[in-house]
Amino acid sequence: MTKKSIKIATWNVNSVGQRLDRMLAFLERETPDFLCLQELKGADEKFPMEAVIAAGYRAEIFGQKAYNGVAILSKMNPVSVTRNFGDGVDDAAARFLAATYEVDLEGKPQSKIPLTIMSSYIPNGQSIGSEKYIYKLEWFQRLRKYLDTHHRPDDLVALVGDFNVAPNDIDVYDPAAWRDHIHTSIKERQGLRQVVNFGLVDTFRHLYPDEPGYSWWDYRQMSFLQNKGLRIDLIYATPPLAELCREVRVDRNERKGEKPSDHAPVIASFELP
DNA sequence: ATGGCTAGCCCGGCTAGA
Numbered sequence: 001m002t003k004k005s006i007k008i009a010t011w012n013v014n015s016v017g018q019r020l021d022r023m024l025a026f027l028e029r030e031t032p033d034f035l036c037l038q039e040l041k042g043a044d045e046k047f048p049m050e051a052v053i054a055a056g057y058r059a060e061i062f063g064q065k066a067y068n069g070v071a072i073l074s075k076m077n078p079v080s081v082t083r084n085f086g087d088g089v090d091d092a093a094a095r096f097l098a099a100t101y102e103v104d105l106e107g108k109p110q111s112k113i114p115l116t117i118m119s120s121y122i123p124n125g126q127s128i129g130s131e132k133y134i135y136k137l138e139w140f141q142r143l144r145k146y147l148d149t150h151h152r153p154d155d156l157v158a159l160v161g162d163f164n165v166a167p168n169d170i171d172v173y174d175p176a177a178w179r180d181h182i183h184t185s186i187k188e189r190q191g192l193r194q195v196v197n198f199g200l201v202d203t204f205r206h207l208y209p210d211e212p213g214y215s216w217w218d219y220r221q222m223s224f225l226q227n228k229g230l231r232i233d234l235i236y237a238t239p240p241l242a243e244l245c246r247e248v249r250v251d252r253n254e255r256k257g258e259k260p261s262d263h264a265p266v267i268a269s270f271e272l273p
Numbered sequence: 274a275t276g277g278c279t280a281g282c283c284c285g286g287c288t289a290g291a
């Protein structure tokens with residue numbers, strides 16, 4: 001299909017079943033070209049595929065009973081789909097889904113360009129030094145290796161999702177209170193940086209150097225009302241894609257009202273040449 | 274400092290999230 005612009009959204013829905021009405025309204029309101037979901041919290045058969053299809057979308061899904069689970073919704077058909085890293089590590093957690101689509105560039109009808117979308121749910125890590133923390137750090141290394149193995153920095157790649165790391169102190173509402181805390185620790189930030197050093201641009205931070213851009217607020221303590229948030233839901237793009245990015249916004253309204261996820265969607269818009 | 278909300282699982286009190 002020939003398009004002038006592409007909209008990519010990411011949203012940790014904290015159970016796709018609990019968030020179905022919100023998600024369908026979001027699709028209708030925003031009509032993203034790609035909506036990457038994290039924390040489906042259900043096996044594949046629990047995914048609301050019929051409702052998604054009725055909304056005019058198709059979904060590549062990677063579910064898991066009770067925990068994790070990622071998906072990519074789009075109106076386009078992918079030419080290839082990958083679940084997990086395929087790196088031989090014994091890890092059944094459904095946290096990584098990549099799909100490659102072919103996009104026609106405006107004015108060049110013969111040239112179909114592959115665009116890869118990756119929906120990622122980075123491990124939480126629980127607490128510094130825990131087994132889950134080690135797993136989280138290893139997961140970053142595996143993600144970097146996956147990128148090195150399958151892609152080049154001059155490919156069109158969007159790596160999006162819930163990274164469970166606030167990259168810098170500006171991404172944290174109270175950096176002093178969060179110092180050396182899970183989500184801000186030096187090793188986590190180094191792990192994320194190793195992934196970014198593949199050749200990725202943090203599209204939000206690139207466009208808005210000084211805005212907090214929080215995307216998650218704790219359900220407890222009325223954190224959202226006090227704007228006690230973290231920016232952990234990120235849209236990374238390789239340089240040739242990032243240079244097309246015109247806007248990134250956090251849909252804070254999705255954190256309001258009845259039964260919100262604790263994460264708000266993040267939406268990036270790209271203008272094709 | 275701790276627990277504070279929410280969701281899944283399977284039916285009440287765990288685990289997990291961030």
